[in-house]
Amino acid sequence: MELANYSDWSIDRLSEQNLFLDNKRKFPSWHYAMMNDKSRNEAIYSSIRSLDLKNKSVLEIGTGAGLVAMYFARCGAKHVYTCEMDKQLCEIAKQNIKHNNLEDKITVYNMSSTYLIDSNILNLTPDVIFTETLDCGIIGEGYERVAADIKKIATQETIILPEIIKQYGFLVESTDINEQNIANNEKMGAGLNLELINRYSTFTYFPVRYKNYKARTLTDVAEIGTYNYKDSFKKNKKIRIKAYRSGTCHGLITYFHAKFGNHSVTNDVRDNGHWHQAFHPFLNAVNLVAGNDYLLGISAKGYVTLTSLGGQNEC
Incomplete structure (x- = not known):
């Protein structure tokens, strides 16, 4: 079988058999559709670019593959802290961030926002909080829990995206x-x-x-x-x-x-x-x-x- 268009770091050292054994996906396939949604990406990236992020810290709840965290880093945030509960996605995000030379600007935590905040691991008040933990009916991705977490750490000056x-x-x-x-x-x-x-x-x-x-x-x-x-x-x-x-x-x-x-x-x-x-x-x-x-x-x-x-x- 011919394997094309995969970068060297993911293919060179893997036999065809190991490729399919080691790269078994555990996260939902809709992540691919989401990352390829150009209208969604443009809306989020444009909103981030419109912010003055100089010397600003960012908390992202729900890292996914790392795309939005990297948007913030590329747009000048001082540092981005992001948490992801899915272990496999968390590791993928870390690899993607390193692959794009942004590992010094982004810290990824494999934990819930509740644990990150309640444990004081994140010992700061972020200037910006971003989350897209929504599903088709809004509430199914843990909206109420995430909202409670944001209330614990946000101030009146905190920018929250989405705002409404x-x-x-x-x-x-x-x-x-x-x-x-x-x-x-x-x-x-x-x-x-x-x-x-x-x-x-x-x-x-x-x-x-x-x-x-x-x-x-x-x-x-x-x-x-x-x-x-x-x-x-x-x-x-x-x-x-x-x-x-x-x-x-x-x-x-x-x-x-x-x-x-x-x-x-x-x-x-x-x-x-x-x-x-x-x-x-x-x-x-x-x-x-x-x-x-x-x-x-x-x-x-x-x-x-x-x-x-x-x-x-x-x-």
Whole structure:
């Protein structure tokens, strides 16, 4: 087998067999899509370049492969401290940083931000804190824990990126999306029943490529919530929303805009970045009536409920 375009340090001393044994990936494959997301990278790099980083220290929560830490170092930060819980990614980040001759400007810790801060290993107050520990529905990558850690160490003068995250959503009718999460016995054939597997369906939210599925929107887009790392985490939210189309509602599609200065990282349904959108399924589909108002509830974990303000059609 011909192996091409790998740098000498990673290939020369490895046989083909050892290459695949020693380089077994343990971290999620979406890291590649994230690193190759040009719009995301440009937004983050542009926001960092706009900062005056002279003599400034930076704390990054979630190192990944080291890209953002190196952005800060290249843009003039005095020193970057970054933590990563995944041991393999942590080692990769250290190698990438050394490969780019930035090891004197960046310190990588293989630990959680909680341990780094509570143990006083990081014995300073950073001037800038950066984190992108978000998932398609914002909260699934440990948002609440990271927010608590940031509050312990940030001051009023600390620059926090992203400074604000806004979540938007709309109600949809989509059997296609709904069936990514349940077994439909009507499609099994032979009179077989597989409904027991639905005990393991996701009841909070899961990632989808909204554009890939047949769906009908039933409401306008509504602002679902606003998140930032300095204020208290609002665990439960209720939003009034009006149906502009009658139909069978299977759930809520959400996406976010994370503001990094004048730039945004987003999984907006109108974009084509690496991010998926989030689908929050209802336990039971709800018949919506055009013109009626509904109260949408969303819990801290992303579980959704919908109640007719006329007292009908509750799920």
